[in-house]
Amino acid sequence: MTDPTTEPDASAPAVDWDPASDPDGLTWEDVQSRDAYLDFLLDLYFDTADQGRGALGLTLTVGGAVVSGIAISRAEWIERSVALLASPDTTPASEHLDQIWNRLHGRYVEVSKRRDDAGLPIRARRFVHMRDVRILNGHSTDVSLWRGALADVSGWTIGSWNPPGTLTSEQESGA
Template sequence: MNESADLAPDSPAMITEPVPDLQLQLLLQLLDREMRSGLPLTLTVPAGVLHGDVIGHEAWKADWARSLRQVEGEGANLIAEFPETVDQGIKELRADEDAKQLPRWIHLRDATLVLGGAAPLRLPLWRGRLADVSGWALGRPE
């Protein structure tokens, strides 16, 4: 008999995800306090090695909104307001939570993704799930 057969049919399903590094979460929380702050950081992610300047959520959101304003075509005005709209929705969902949660996302500016056997990929802005970072170090590779 397998283990799943031992569960009661009405027991709730459990969703599990990797646990982010607490020190990295606290570093990101510190960076969120000052919008102009950034630190050079190298990350190990599933795709390879990523390095750039880690920035707080507000700095990333401002840069992202600025880049969206450069989009041309119909609906460009709507897209430019998207980062603020997303944040407002998140704040409304969390309105009943007392404690501020630790960051779950990490943001880099002027990032470079180094893939095995391919040319490095340069990215002006990058956002990734913090739980997907398996290793990190202050600084960039030389």
């Protein structure tokens, strides 16, 4: 969404960084922000490691649909997703999913911290995570959790049509 020909990217890596010698093999594509303004806003609420506990009303345009809800961190999205799947019948599966997703997220946090401490650019945010979501695409669909690729976002605004806690318990459970 950001026009790179007219706006400098505040999240762009320092010019002396060379992807050819990056210790983790990251490329310009890996560290380049899709939208510096949206990334900065999400970093402000959830930090660059995407583990903060804030909440931000956000409305996005994605593939012609409007997606409106409360943006949350990846850590909170993992926690809520696992909780949605947990039941007496699925406890082993949800516990395994919890371990795998948290291990992946933990690795991301560790690498981001190490790179930041070394003055290297970190991997750019690639997804936005939301709760209490309403999707409008000819009709309205409410979902409790949503994850979408930032590369698919063509527009956004601060604010949501779904204030926190407006979904019914049936909508929360996916029924």
